[in-house]
Amino acid sequence: MDAQHQILFDNQVFNERVGYGVWTPLVLPDGRRVLVDRGWVPLGHGGRGDVPEPSAPSGDVTMTGLWRDLPEPGMRLGSGDGCQDGGWPQVLNYPTIASIRCHYDGAVVDGLLLLDESDARGFARDWQLGLTRMPPVRHFGYAFQWFAMATAVLAIFLIVNLKRIR
Numbered sequence: 001m002d003a004q005h006q007i008l009f010d011n012q013v014f015n016e017r018v019g020y021g022v023w024t025p026l027v028l029p030d031g032r033r034v035l036v037d038r039g040w041v042p043l044g045h046g047g048r049g050d051v052p053e054p055s056a057p058s059g060d061v062t063m064t065g066l067w068r069d070l071p072e073p074g075m076r077l078g079s080g081d082g083c084q085d086g087g088w089p090q091v092l093n094y095p096t097i098a099s100i101r102c103h104y105d106g107a108v109v110d111g112l113l114l115l116d117e118s119d120a121r122g123f124a125r126d127w128q129l130g131l132t133r134m135p136p137v138r139h140f141g142y143a144f145q146w147f148a149m150a151t152a153v154l155a156i157f158l159i160v161n162l163k164r165i166r
Contacts, residue, residue: 002027003056005104006089007035009071014040014124020091022054022123023112025104026063032107035100036063038115039123051091057121066114066127070097074139 002025009021019042025033044050073094083102090103101108115122 001025001036001056001058001061002033003058004088006054006056007095007100007103008051008089008091009037009095010091010093012040014126018043020052024056025108026061026113032109033104034109034113035111036065036113036115037125038121039125041123051089053089054123061121063113063115064119065116068112068114070095070110070112
């Protein structure tokens with residue numbers, strides 16, 4: 001694992017507390033990096049200025065978990081692909097794969113490995129909570145449903161009231 005180049009996924013809430021998701025790159029034998037989401041750590045007592053430096057396992061490791069796409073915000077404002085130069089760990093808020101790749105030399109695999117919940121090398125995590133939440137795309141379905149219902153009610157209202165006028 002590349003403990004020196006971790007990403008802290010900003011603005012994450014766990015048990016009603018704000019903190020960071022810890023993404024640690026696992027360097028494969030061919031040089032590619034796989035980001036491993038090792039769980040959540042709390043915001044430091046000093047607030048945003050007190051960025052935690054989570055420990056990570058060293059040497060050859062084997063990780064198991066659940067593979068998923070990078071998390072996406074409901075709406076992304078701007079490109080978000082700018083690569084800001086800063087120290088490590090990098091604090092990023094809903095990064096794209098392009099904004100992650102610019103921080104590393106070599107290839108980064110597109111996606112995220114959610115570390116198995118029983119693995120002691122991680123931090124606080126409850127993947128079932130994150131996987132059962134409604135994705136932003138489903139809100140469009142509900143919006144369409146309510147729009148269709150409003151259209152039907154308006155049509156019924158007009159039909160009933162136009163009959164009274166005649």
